[in-house]
Amino acid sequence: MDNSGIATAVLSIVQPGIWFGDNVEEARGLARQLNEYGARLVRDHPGRFGLFAVIAPPDVQGSLKEIEYAFDTLKADGIGLLTSYQSKYLGDASFAPVYEELNRRKAVVYVHPTSPDCCRGLVPGIPPSSIEYATDTTRTIAHLVFSGTAMKFPDIRWIFSHSGGTLPFLTGRFVRLAEERKPANLPEGPLPEFRKFYYELAQGNTPGQIAALLKLVSISQVLYGTDFPFRDGGEVNSGIGEWGFTPAERHAIERENALALLPRLRAS
Secondary structure: OOOOOOEOOOOOOOOOOOOOOOOOOHHHHHHHHHHHHHHHHHHHHOOEEEEEOOOOOOOHHHHHHHHHHHHHOOOOOOOEEEEEEOOEEEOHHHHHHHHHHHHHHHOOOEEEOOOOOOOOOOOOOOOOOHHHHHHHHHHHHHHHOOHHHHHHOOOOOEEHHHHHOOHHHHHHHHHHHHHHHEEEEEEEOOOOHHOOOEEEOOOOOOHHHHHHHHHHHHHHHHEEOOOOOOHHHHHHHHHHHHOOOHHHHHHHHHHHHHHHHHHHHHHH
């Protein structure tokens, strides 16, 4: 963080997460252990960290209990999810009680991709992280929107990794899909919903990625991210610098947009 000029980082866990589908108590215990560890880092290093607490949405009751503990006891800043849980994407109807509580709390929910069950090792010599992570992000965003989940729970504030994966490049296909099927829950098509979400720039900061993202959303929806330990802040710093944002735009991306979502960090 110091080497990259980062004052404050929001902690979250990444793949494979805590849910393996066969041991609910193990998932609950691991969630509690990780969340308490993250909260301890926040306490031990004032001003340096925030926390997106982990839950496992397929375990609805465990998730509801952990949401209560994370926000009310640990004072977490939001919740961290993965793009998919085995065969279930984030628009799955069984997750509705979890989203009802998150919506009630107007929670920030950060989503990081994982290797989907459907598509591991499809291309010889190319790991899932090179193709499937970005694609799984797009799958879950599309599922949230086309299932009606994003509209049903409008007070959840979603953040997606890596400039939205392949979403900015595929918006034309999703618009066409809505035109053909005319879903009742998308009277204006999917773009207004895509534009409500937030997108961070970790591994999404090349000129082509930034150009596509900025055709989809305004600067106010763009956040700084590093993907540490897989990448560090130097990479995204270079991408932001090379794009040529104005000083005000850069300040918004690197700090102010995040503080608007997570106001506790301004005072920490």
